[in-house]
Amino acid sequence: MKKEETGKGNFVYLRIAGIIEQQIVDNTLRTGDKLPSLRTICSEYGVSQNTALSAYYHLENKMLIETRPQSGYYVKYSRARIPQVPDTSSPSGIANFGISELLVSKVYDNLGEGGHLPLALATPADELLPIAKLNKGLLLATRALRGSGVAYDKAEGNERLRRQIARWAFNMECSLSHHDIITTSGCLNALSYCLMSVTEKGDTVAMESPVSFGMLQLAEALGLKVLELPTHPESGVDLNAFEGALKNKKVKASLLISNFNNPLGSCMPDENKKAAVQLAEKYNVPLIENDISGDVYFGPNRPRTCKTYDQSGIVLWCGSVSKTLAPGYRVGWVAPGRFKENVLRMKLYHSISGTSITQETIGSFLETGRYESHLRKLRHTLHGNMLRYSGAIADYFPECTKASRPRGGSVLWVELPPNIDTVDLYEKALARNISFAPGKIFTLQDQYQSCMRLNYGLLWNVQTEAQLKALGELAKRN
Amino acid sequence: MKKEETGKGNFVYLRIAGIIEQQIVDNTLRTGDKLPSLRTICSEYGVSQNTALSAYYHLENKMLIETRPQSGYYVKYSRARIPQVPDTSSPSGIANFGISELLVSKVYDNLGEGGHLPLALATPADELLPIAKLNKGLLLATRALRGSGVAYDKAEGNERLRRQIARWAFNMECSLSHHDIITTSGCLNALSYCLMSVTEKGDTVAMESPVSFGMLQLAEALGLKVLELPTHPESGVDLNAFEGALKNKKVKASLLISNFNNPLGSCMPDENKKAAVQLAEKYNVPLIENDISGDVYFGPNRPRTCKTYDQSGIVLWCGSVSKTLAPGYRVGWVAPGRFKENVLRMKLYHSISGTSITQETIGSFLETGRYESHLRKLRHTLHGNMLRYSGAIADYFPECTKASRPRGGSVLWVELPPNIDTVDLYEKALARNISFAPGKIFTLQDQYQSCMRLNYGLLWNVQTEAQLKALGELAKRN
Numbered sequence: 001m002k003k004e005e006t007g008k009g010n011f012v013y014l015r016i017a018g019i020i021e022q023q024i025v026d027n028t029l030r031t032g033d034k035l036p037s038l039r040t041i042c043s044e045y046g047v048s049q050n051t052a053l054s055a056y057y058h059l060e061n062k063m064l065i066e067t068r069p070q071s072g073y074y075v076k077y078s079r080a081r082i083p084q085v086p087d088t089s090s091p092s093g094i095a096n097f098g099i100s101e102l103l104v105s106k107v108y109d110n111l112g113e114g115g116h117l118p119l120a121l122a123t124p125a126d127e128l129l130p131i132a133k134l135n136k137g138l139l140l141a142t143r144a145l146r147g148s149g150v151a152y153d154k155a156e157g158n159e160r161l162r163r164q165i166a167r168w169a170f171n172m173e174c175s176l177s178h179h180d181i182i183t184t185s186g187c188l189n190a191l192s193y194c195l196m197s198v199t200e201k202g203d204t205v206a207m208e209s210p211v212s213f214g215m216l217q218l219a220e221a222l223g224l225k226v227l228e229l230p231t232h233p234e235s236g237v238d239l240n241a242f243e244g245a246l247k248n249k250k251v252k253a254s255l256l257i258s259n260f261n262n263p264l265g266s267c268m269p270d271e272n273k274k275a276a277v278q279l280a281e282k283y284n285v286p287l288i289e290n291d292i293s294g295d296v297y298f299g300p301n302r303p304r305t306c307k308t309y310d311q312s313g314i315v316l317w318c319g320s321v322s323k324t325l326a327p328g329y330r331v332g333w334v335a336p337g338r339f340k341e342n343v344l345r346m347k348l349y350h351s352i353s354g355t356s357i358t359q360e361t362i363g364s365f366l367e368t369g370r371y372e373s374h375l376r377k378l379r380h381t382l383h384g385n386m387l388r389y390s391g392a393i394a395d396y397f398p399e400c401t402k403a404s405r406p407r408g409g410s411v412l413w414v415e416l417p418p419n420i421d422t423v424d425l426y427e428k429a430l431a432r433n434i435s436f437a438p439g440k441i442f443t444l445q446d447q448y449q450s451c452m453r454l455n456y457g458l459l460w461n462v463q464t465e466a467q468l469k470a471l472g473e474l475a476k477r478n
Numbered sequence: 479m480k481k482e483e484t485g486k487g488n489f490v491y492l493r494i495a496g497i498i499e500q501q502i503v504d505n506t507l508r509t510g511d512k513l514p515s516l517r518t519i520c521s522e523y524g525v526s527q528n529t530a531l532s533a534y535y536h537l538e539n540k541m542l543i544e545t546r547p548q549s550g551y552y553v554k555y556s557r558a559r560i561p562q563v564p565d566t567s568s569p570s571g572i573a574n575f576g577i578s579e580l581l582v583s584k585v586y587d588n589l590g591e592g593g594h595l596p597l598a599l600a601t602p603a604d605e606l607l608p609i610a611k612l613n614k615g616l617l618l619a620t621r622a623l624r625g626s627g628v629a630y631d632k633a634e635g636n637e638r639l640r641r642q643i644a645r646w647a648f649n650m651e652c653s654l655s656h657h658d659i660i661t662t663s664g665c666l667n668a669l670s671y672c673l674m675s676v677t678e679k680g681d682t683v684a685m686e687s688p689v690s691f692g693m694l695q696l697a698e699a700l701g702l703k704v705l706e707l708p709t710h711p712e713s714g715v716d717l718n719a720f721e722g723a724l725k726n727k728k729v730k731a732s733l734l735i736s737n738f739n740n741p742l743g744s745c746m747p748d749e750n751k752k753a754a755v756q757l758a759e760k761y762n763v764p765l766i767e768n769d770i771s772g773d774v775y776f777g778p779n780r781p782r783t784c785k786t787y788d789q790s791g792i793v794l795w796c797g798s799v800s801k802t803l804a805p806g807y808r809v810g811w812v813a814p815g816r817f818k819e820n821v822l823r824m825k826l827y828h829s830i831s832g833t834s835i836t837q838e839t840i841g842s843f844l845e846t847g848r849y850e851s852h853l854r855k856l857r858h859t860l861h862g863n864m865l866r867y868s869g870a871i872a873d874y875f876p877e878c879t880k881a882s883r884p885r886g887g888s889v890l891w892v893e894l895p896p897n898i899d900t901v902d903l904y905e906k907a908l909a910r911n912i913s914f915a916p917g918k919i920f921t922l923q924d925q926y927q928s929c930m931r932l933n934y935g936l937l938w939n940v941q942t943e944a945q946l947k948a949l950g951e952l953a954k955r956n
Contacts, residue, residue: 123629123630126628131625142613148612148613188828201678221828325628326627327830329628330830330833353806357835
């Protein structure tokens with residue numbers, strides 16, 4: 001399965017496309033440069049015309065190159081057209097501002113209403129999900145399960161699903177068995193059981209900043225304080241700050257989105273993950289890892305996880321299919337390491353078990369090759385979208401607007417010039433039926449006033465581009 | 479819908495059967511008494527032979543009467559064959575014994591494994607559930623829902639389901655709208671959100687005693703203390719003790735199973751419910767009502783709820799379809815009264831939303847007449863089973879064994895002679911592949927050593943009777 005993606009396997013066209021992509025990213029090939037003809041590719045690489053065409057088609061889809069009739073292929077994208085990446089965040093530590101509940105509910109009251117404000121969300125549009133195949137899976141699940149799924153599931157969760165999660169964990173070079181895994185009602189529910197297992201009211205938890213408001217709200221609901229850590233839009237949490245937090249012994253747990261942080265899109269390099277786990281072990285502070293978007297990577301390989309480097313069971317690795325298959329199924333999981341008994345008890349005591357039928361459906365979906373082939377398409381679409389968004393931001397947003405450059409996931413972080421307040425801008429945009437997630441809801445402190453999170457997990461079309469253009473113009477008029 | 483059940487409506491045969499049943503219960507008709515002939519019934523009530531036959535068939539099914547060939551109908555059941563009801567429980571107050579986790583997991587580790595130890599459970603057997611109709615409902619739900627249910631549901635929950643719950647609440651003379659209701663992942667999950675909304679770690683919650691171990695475990699997981707209240711096997715919680723608990727202001731909330739308490743089967747009379755709500759209002763202590771089995775009544779009418787008498791929003795009424803349709807769907811709900819905002823936030827923060835597809839399936843099931851016709855069959859079967867269990871206990875268990883006489887639900891409470899320790903008995907029974915729930919797991923105190931809970935929510939057949947007989951003989955040998 002992985003071979004196809006690494007380019008070292010069967011798909012020669014991907015290897016060729018990868019080489020050209022790298023040259024574009026490195027600026028060796030610049031916007032407008034003419035690319036080798038198909039015939040040249042064929043003779044240089046010893047491949048068929050079809051393979052050469054596939055490579056160029058792949059790059060075209062990614063918006064990296066374009067065809068000009070009767071002329072050939074040209075580089076469309078170059079670094080110059082991509083907005084600058086924001087700096088590392090600099091939160092000031094623990095603060096008592098609290099999250100703006102009102103603002104969050106204003107932005108999300110229409111959740112589930114039909115997605116007419118998709119830029120604000122952080123889940124892929126229905127059109128990107130394999131709905132027909134999932135429906136077929138539901139039918140098969142009613143046949144496979146005892147009593148068609150009316151009976152209680154085991155407390156640990158559906159065994160088929162747990163086996164598949166363990167099998168998939170191989171892709172991130174993580175050795176797990178189904179005994180290590182407990183299913184949950186989505187990823188946030190997994191984080192909830194983890195936090196309830198390793199913290200008590202009044203404790204402090206360290207998180208990246210900015211960070212998904214759902215995690216901030218959960219912490220607040222549990223009476224926890226949040227220590228917000230400086231985070232870089234590409235490499236994730238600042239390790240010095242992380243160690244500082246653990247060292248002073250005031251942090252009872254850390255909660256990191258290791259791959260494609262929401263809202264930044266940052267991804268911790270492997271060595272940082274390893275170092276973070278070593279620090280967690282050194283200071284004996286549980287590390288809860290939110291890896292909900294890890295399967296949606298744009299690079300050649302599934303990024304590793306902190307769990308990959310976990311020797312002692314100090315990492316509680318959480319995931320779900322809410323960013324890839326079906327948020328409404330509420331299927332998530334956790335591999336809680338040495339905290340398994342506690343987490344299992346939390347699940348049992350708060351909800352007995354999970355929904356049998358949706359777990360079985362996802363389990364069988366993962367068992368076949370359908371998940372991998374769906375993911376391949378999804379990654380391809382989202383990567384293309386991300387590049388299109390970057391282009392649109394460069395084209396339409398105020399000068400000096402910065403934007404993160406996610407290598408996976410479905411959201412990016414935009415930093416507008418400091419004179420623009422995105423809460424004001426949100427009101428103006430809403431009047432035109434455009435929504436986004438204002439920066440203020442991703443922190444408990446008084447910061448990120450000029451920032452916003454944009455969702456690129458939707459179909460790119462004329463409307464999407466028009467919305468981004470209108471949003472940019474509104475911002476410029478400020 | 480309700481008319482059919484009250485006997486005042488279309489079904490004359492039920493009215494006739496009801497009159498005879500009452501005479502049997504009152505001991506006006508005694509075991510072995512001959513009943514009026516079909517012809518007499520026809521002329522006395524002015525009904526057809528078919529109607530008269532239906533009435534007798536109904537009573538036969540309930541094990542109350544029997545046919546003797548060439549002779550007629552005779553009373554089979556009489557009060558004499560029914561074991562005595564245990565006395566009101568007398569827990570000593572708050573205790574620190576804690577629940578025997580080990581014993582609970584020993585009894586329940588096989589939950590979901592295929593029900594080979596059904597006497598220990600408290601859910602109806604798969605055979606009693608409308609599986610084929612639910613499967614059809616799942617298919618319809620994939621067609622009715624946006625994106626076939628892959629998308630997030632609203633935080634409040636599926637609207638069709640909430641409307642139906644509000645409509646059904648009419649049966650207990652409770653006026654609710656769908657705006658009053660929040661769906662949850664089963665009833666225990668509803669209780670969890672309620673407790674998290676109205677209590678904090680260290681608070682005390684008043685409950686009936688004995689009480690479902692799930693509720694005790696949930697309270698322990700939340701760091702709450704439990705005040706166990708004296709409870710009568712027929713009329714439920716002792717109101718004087720209840721008032722005492724509320725008066726001393728040390729109780730932050732109460733949690734009552736108003737209808738068909740698990741494990742006792744007790745049902746608070748309407749006037750007691752009303753009085754309990756008045757006390758809750760007087761002392762301003764939220765009353766969380768677990769009404770999970772309220773629809774499984776054996777009498778003519780759906781019993782009312784505490785919520786029926788709630789004027790001020792102090793009652794948080796919780797329910798689910800886990801005892802009637804599909805425990806594995808994890809569909810439950812709460813009408814949290816004045817605590818709605820808090821409870822909704824808990825749901826949102828801990829799990830975002832519920833599973834879309836199972837909620838829609840249950841919503842549409844409740845919308846048609848299928849739920850009522852299923853319930854009618856289920857109640858009939860369970861009532862018959864309860865009577866058969868009573869008979870078997872009288873026939874096979876040690877003399878002086880007492881047993882509760884539930885007027886609904888699917889469990890009853892057995893009190894063996896005091897020299898019998900049901901934890902020892904459990905071990906011996908297990909060796910013969912018989913299981914039950916030992917009394918000790920229904921309290922945090924050192925009591926109920928001679929008690930057990932039995933599940934009659936299964937198909938009555940030769941094996942069931944043989945298991946009860948074997949269990950009785952093991953107990954006698956003690």
